[in-house]
Amino acid sequence: MRRASFADWPCSIAQTVDLLGDGWTPLVMREAFYGIRRFDEFQHELGIPRNTLTDRLRRLVDEGLLEKEMYDGQPRRYEYLLTDKGRDFFGVLAAMSRWGDRWLAGDDGAPVILHHATCAQDTHAEVVCAACMEPMRAEDSSMRIGPGYPERLKSRPEVQRRFAID
């Protein structure tokens, strides 16, 4: 069964989720952040079926998070390198990791911790407001229609309701 596509929804969460698919993709990205670059290494580290890995790497290259570069010409062999877009995805994984550490880890604590070279601390990620740097919590936040919201949808009653437009 073809999975539902969220790529055309006017929502950056839906679009990101569409790109991530079923869970292997964020783990392939995680491996890239651990320094993994080659198909066989991804395959070995994740124990991912080869055809699944081929599919996920192709998607990540198509979407511009990884770029494929030849590192050996005889026979042709490729590495998958993080682009700026891919590298910026680190924040999403760091936020997931923090949430998981807090709510899913056992009594011993976080399985993996982040070391931040900038301040030389063992630390974790926090999601804050870019304007005031206070934590971005659901109870202090609301969603509003942004400049990229499709004009033709704005007048729909359910959209007005969703964004509590007066």
Place this chain on the structure above:
Amino acid sequence: MRRASFADWPCSIAQTVDLLGDGWTPLVMREAFYGIRRFDEFQHELGIPRNTLTDRLRRLVDEGLLEKEMYDGQPRRYEYLLTDKGRDFFGVLAAMSRWGDRWLAGDDGAPVILHHATCAQDTHAEVVCAACMEPMRAEDSSMRIGPGYPERLKSRPEVQRRFAID
């Protein structure tokens, strides 16, 4: 085909990804943050197949992100309310939303913006280091074995390699 389970991996990203599954789950959570509580509302807003929604809501209740509460006894009807664990997931969605706004949105800009009541600004989320509050970027961060990493795995060569243990 049963999908791969990442729940037992010693990694909070893998465990979070396992919980999210195929993409519908974060969108169900998104709806909860928009104030949606009832089955038919989730179904209507997302256009999600009813059996898929049943499955995702059950998982979110089992995992403690939502709680099911009866709001009408005749016939019995239930609402799905965010728990503290569920509410804290907002940060992950906000980080996804920011990444999507930056890298997937069209020329018009973000489809949806966050308004932060704390500072009364239209803003976006940023993922920072909890220690120094500087951005948590891949190039400044490295992963280290945490207190919850399984003892029996630490001596394995691939684990030593992964965490660059000397």
